[in-house]
Structures are given as C-alpha cells and as structure tokens.
Amino acid sequence: MTHDDENPDHDTAMAEALDWFTRRQSGTMTADETRAFAAWHAAHPDNAHAYERLARLWASPEFTRAVETQAPATTPCSARPRAALRPVLALAAALVLAVGLGHLLGGNPFQPSADHGTETGQRAEVSLPDGSVVVLNAESAMNVSFDPDRRRVELLRGEAFFDVRPDPERPFEVAAGRSLTRVVGTAFSVTLQDGDTEVRVKRGHVRVAGDDGRTPVDLTPGEGVTVTAGHVGDAAAFVSQTTFAWIDGRLVFHDQPLAEVIAQLARHHKDPVVLATGRLRTLRVSGNYRLNDPAAVVAALADVAGAEVIRLPGLLTVLH
16 A cells, blocks of 8 residues: 555556455455554545545446446345445446546537547548548548648558549548558558558558657568658558458457457447456457447457456447
C-alpha cells in the first residue's frame, strides 16, 4: 500500500482503491485494517479521488444491474466473501479505467474536425476530385488537399484504403502521423493507431518515408511496413485476405490473441469491450465474421473462449 505523500501513479491508486474497497465491502475489516485504510485515504488526494470514483460507480444503477445479471441472488450491498467480491469489483475498476466516469455520465470524447469521417460501426466510400476512391474504416477521418502539382490526403485517425488513379504529373501523398506514403497509381491501406502507421500494398508500388530522415522503404503487392516514432521498419509480407477483409464488411483473423481481435472489432462495436482475465487476453483464436452485427461477433467469440458476458447497455461489455 502507499502510505507516503508521494504522488501515486493513477493505475496504482486505482488498484489500491480496488483492494481497500474490496476489504470494506467484505465486512471483515479488522481495527488495524480500518486505521490503515484511513491513513492510505488521507495520504494523497489521488487515493481519495480513486476511491470515490470506484464508490460512485459501484452505486450506479447501471453497475447494479450488471452485478444482478452475474449473481441474481445478491446485490452490490450484500456482504460476501472477499474472494467472491473481487471479480465483480475488478469489472468496476475496468469500467473506470476503460471509459471513465465522464463516459458513464454521458460525456463524449473530443473528435477533431475533418473533411471526411466515420463513426463507430460506419464505413464510407469517398470519391476524390481526380477519380481516386478512398474507403474509410469505422472511427476514421481524413482531410483532402489537391492542387495543380500535388494530390495530398492527411489521415487524422483510423484506417483507409486508397485506390489511386494514375497521374505521373501529380504524385499522390498520404500523410499519417509521422509518415508519408507517396504513389503515382496503386491500391493500398494506411492505418494510424497510437502514433504508429501501418501501410499495406494490394496493387502497384508504394514508397513510405518517416520523418527521421532515413531512406524510404519501397513496397510491392503483398508487402507492408510499420512506421514507429518516425522510423520506417523493414518490409514484411502480410495476408491480404485478412488485412483487407474490412473493406468487404468482414473481420477475418487467424491464430491471433483475442485481445488483438477485440481491438480490431472496437471500431465497429458501439460500447467498449473489456477482457477481464489474462487467459482471455492471450487466448489465440481464428474466425471469419460479418461486421454488420458486432454484438453477435462478441457473443460468438465469448462462446469460443468459454467466457461469460456482462453487458451494461450503452456503456460496456465485459467478457470474464
């Protein structure tokens, strides 16, 4: 436990708050533990804040319904053994850490303005002035800037597939994060996530550069590259059927950790999906699903994983 005046890490404060909340709800706290809790609570404002966030969530009607779904014979206020209470409280902590109380109370994350964009579960096909076509994946956005000498698109977030009409006089550029992809005419995808850029080529020839000044990397069909911190990695082969499946409205994966699959599905599922155990996060799965019913995909994956599902409609889905 943290008992000094140092600034605790946010996740550490939440984990400690979870532990103390579990003890207090169990009804088995000793006098020494009660004094230790009071000392921890007063040691730093972050400790008190984390505990209050967890307490507010625990008292919310949405979470009450979720607990009743998991254990119909009990309520969140019931005294229960600490070992049985902890998994339910872990779901509460997961909700706080994943979406925060701002989302719970109806807040929406800020999204920068863009020329073209999609929301969760949406895909859009955009025709550019030169006849090129861009397919935007869900939760994606881009700006378009064309002039007589250059065609340029800036991918602000998400993923896009470009089918570029050839024009030797005007190269086509895609800026994404700290990368720049340049082509004359080709078909390729660009994904921007957590500051890294992935480029995958379906047809033609693509040149990818980072902003570190090093030599660009040339890609041919079936090759891709990742740009991290402005540095272009080595070209590597990829499976086209898996990479471009989203364009046809499908999610295809082979022997991937379930956590990676859920991350891909997140663009299409309205509520965050949390995997509550390490076993689920690392479980390797394969599948081919339509994206028009992402909730059904989650249910199917839960069945494959042997997991139970708790849904807080409009807020969160938990597999545990």
